[in-house]
Structure formats: structure tokens, C-alpha cells
Amino acid sequence: MSGAANPVFIIGSPRSGTSALGWALARHSSLWTSGDSLLLKNLLTDGAVTSAFAATLGSLGPEWLKTHGVGEDEFLAAIGAGLNRLWSSRSDGRHWVDSSPANTTIAEGVARLFPHARFIHLVRDGCKVVQSMLSFAHDVPEEIRPQTGTDGRFPDPISDFAVACRAWARDVETADAVCTARANRCYTLRAEDLEASPEAVFDDLLAF
Numbered sequence: 001m002s003g004a005a006n007p008v009f010i011i012g013s014p015r016s017g018t019s020a021l022g023w024a025l026a027r028h029s030s031l032w033t034s035g036d037s038l039l040l041k042n043l044l045t046d047g048a049v050t051s052a053f054a055a056t057l058g059s060l061g062p063e064w065l066k067t068h069g070v071g072e073d074e075f076l077a078a079i080g081a082g083l084n085r086l087w088s089s090r091s092d093g094r095h096w097v098d099s100s101p102a103n104t105t106i107a108e109g110v111a112r113l114f115p116h117a118r119f120i121h122l123v124r125d126g127c128k129v130v131q132s133m134l135s136f137a138h139d140v141p142e143e144i145r146p147q148t149g150t151d152g153r154f155p156d157p158i159s160d161f162a163v164a165c166r167a168w169a170r171d172v173e174t175a176d177a178v179c180t181a182r183a184n185r186c187y188t189l190r191a192e193d194l195e196a197s198p199e200a201v202f203d204d205l206l207a208f
Helices: 018-025 039-057 072-091 101-113 126-139 142-148 161-181 191-196 198-207
Strands: 008-011 095-098 118-123 186-190
Touching (some): 008 018, 018 198, 039 101, 072 095, 072 101, 161 186
């Protein structure tokens, strides 16, 4: 499998409906998803990959990356190409869709890993998102509550109103910045528009 199909990333605040939108899009014959993944967040958080690149370039001696003039963007795109082949090996040639909201905070890094990927920024009303976060927090079983706040899916502590508000604002601002910088690769969608006119919105999304 060549991994030629370019991925689609749905970004946005947790509880905005990114996962539901991913599964809905995957009903199309050219798209595929198998759920959310935290792999990219774990690779890109705190600049782990770029730090490895910088440390390698800073080493003494005839380092291969320096000898062959490999820049950071080329390095990241090569890693992304390998990841794309991995995901594509399961997608049967279809464009794979990742809808993990955890990718929102590292969306710029994701864009550099996958220079041909498309991004859908799903924006849901902040009041509804925060209410959903707090309701979810109330329903999470006590034994798994700690991990939901540390794996990137929800703010920690997820039951704190102020933290939830700040998390929504941060994610919307971060995604908006990426979409502004890479407008030709991004589509911003309001959840309320999707609810009001689903057929028209999906027509626009698929055209994008």
C-alpha cells in the first residue's frame, strides 16, 4: 500500500462532536475511520520529534541529516509519509479520517507531518461544550476519571467550570490560527449549521 490517500483531520474542542462527524463522513465510500488516536499527540507534544531532529543536527561529526541537507520540514514530512502508509494499510486505499480532539492543540505539527492533509475545524457553541464537559465528568466512573483528564481527551480537572471554559477557548483559538495560516487546506464548520442543514453541509464538506 503506497499511502497515497491524503488524510483528513477533524479538530476542535472535546465534546464538540468531532468523533461523530468522523464516523458520519466515513459512511462515504472514499473515506474511512476506525476511531480516534492519541499517537500524534504523544509524538508531537512538547516538541519531542523536533527536539530529536535538533539534537541530531547539533551532534558532532558527519551526521547523515547534515551531510544530505535534510531540513526540519522534509524530516517531519518523511515521518508523516510513514505514518500515512501505516494508516492507509488498513483503509483499503480510502482517505483516512482522524477525529481525535487531542490533535487540536498540536494541529500545526500535524499539518507539517502531513503537508497534503485536509483539516475540518468543527466549532460548537461554547456554552453547550462546557455543559457537555461537566455532564460527562459527572457520569465518568470514579475508577477511570484520572486517566480521562491526562490523556488529552478532556481538560484536567474536567469537572472544573473555569478550566472547561478556558479549554474551549484555547482549542478554538488554536484551530482557528492553523486554519487562517493554511486556509487552502482547512474548512471551518459550525455544529449549529450542520444541525440546521445537514445535507447542504455534507455536500460542501465532500466537495472540500
